[in-house]
Amino acid sequence: DQQVKQNSPSLSVQEGRISILNCDYTNSMFDYFLWYKKYPAEGPTFLISISSIKDKNEDGRFTVFLNKSAKHLSLHIVPSQPGDSAVYFCAASVISWGKLQFGAGTQVVVTP
C-alpha cells in the first residue's frame, strides 16, 4: 500500500526551463513533506520541505507547493541546470513518527 506516489518515473527538460515534479499522497495524517535529491552512488540529500500548515515554500530556485485538499504536492525548479540531473524523491511524515514514507522517485535529465 504505497501512501506516497510519484507517477512520473522520468522527466527531461531543457537547461534554463522549468522542471515540475509531482507527488500524491493518500494518508491525511501526514503533516510534513520533503523533497530529496539523489545522485548515483550517493545517499539522498535533503532539498526542501513544507509543513501542512503552509501551501508554499521557496528556497532559491526550488519551490514546493502543497494542495492539501487534493493531497498533492509539487516541486518547481527554475531555472533548471545540468547539475539538477538526478533522481528526486518525495517523502511524507507525521512529525512525531520519526520515519519517512517515500515515493518511487523521478529521474530528471536536464539537457543543454
Next chain:
Amino acid sequence: NAGVTQTPKFQVLKTGQSMTLQCAQDMNHEYMSWYRQDPGMGLRLIHYSVGAGITDQGEVPNGYNVSRSTTEDFPLRLLSAAPSQTSVYFCASSSAGLTEAFFGQGTRLTVV
C-alpha cells in the same frame, strides 16, 4: 563532520550467510532508520528507532533484525541472506521533531 557513516560500502554474500551492516551518526540524533532502495520502488523502510533501546518495524522488516544500544549506532543484521535482499541499503538519522533526515552513503549488497 562525519554525519552518518555506513560500512561496508559494498558486500557480496552467499545465500544463507549472515552479516551486519553498520551505521553510526555523530549528530546526537534520537531517530535512526534503515531503508532499502530497489529499482522502481523508491526507498522502503525496514526498521527504525526513536531512541536507544526502542526499535520498531517498517514496511519490509522480514529477514532483518536491529537493536539500538547507544544513541550513535544502529546496526542492521541479515539473519540468513536471500537473493531477494540484493539491494542498496541506506541508514538515516534525524532529530526528534525534525523530520529532515540525513542519509549515509549507502551499502550495495549482492546476495548470490
